[in-house]
Structure formats: C-alpha cells, structure tokens
Amino acid sequence: MLLFNILLLLHFAAFAGYLFILATLWKDVTAHRDKTGMILGIVILLTGVGLAALKYPAINYYKVVPKLLIFLVITVLNIRFADKPFTRQAYYWLTGLTALAALIAVIRV
Numbered sequence: 001m002l003l004f005n006i007l008l009l010l011h012f013a014a015f016a017g018y019l020f021i022l023a024t025l026w027k028d029v030t031a032h033r034d035k036t037g038m039i040l041g042i043v044i045l046l047t048g049v050g051l052a053a054l055k056y057p058a059i060n061y062y063k064v065v066p067k068l069l070i071f072l073v074i075t076v077l078n079i080r081f082a083d084k085p086f087t088r089q090a091y092y093w094l095t096g097l098t099a100l101a102a103l104i105a106v107i108r109v
Helices: 002-024 036-054 061-080 088-106
Strands: none
Touching: 002 036, 002 088, 036 061, 061 088
C-alpha cells in the first residue's frame, strides 16, 4: 500500500507540474518551452502504468482507457509542436484535455 501511495503522489506531482507549465504559457502561448513537459509526461506515463500494475485485477477500465486516449492525443500535439510554438488552438486543446483527464481521475463513478 505504501508503494501505491508513493506512486500516486508522484503521479499527482508530475500532473500538477505539467498543469503549471501550461498555466505559465497562458499569457504568451508562443513562448519557448524546454524539455520539462516531456520529462513530466514520461513520469506521468510510468507512474500511471505502475499504478495500474499494482491494482491489476480491479482496474477501472472506464477511467483508464479514456485517460490513455487523452494522453495519446496530448502526446501527438506535443510531438507536432516540438520545435515550434503552440498555436492558440493547440494550446486550448492541450489545456482542455489536461483538465478533462483531471476530471476523469477525481470523479467517482
């Protein structure tokens, strides 16, 4: 149980860090981004896989599958805009999908 809680805390911290990066881009979407977002995305992915592995038989697939699809769309957007600034539309999609993933995580079904 301790390992699960540590992974959950790391997962939340990485997600909050990614949300903070998006929030800092609110005023100027065209600002230069470093590789911190990519590192946080990898941490989110690895801790998410670890959390799913620790809960394996009793996984809430109705939460995991949509969040995984959202993560893939966010990854594609980040790859597409890796070397250039976000467009307003791409930034709003990233922010909206990130907020949707957070809502899926905390809503009790």
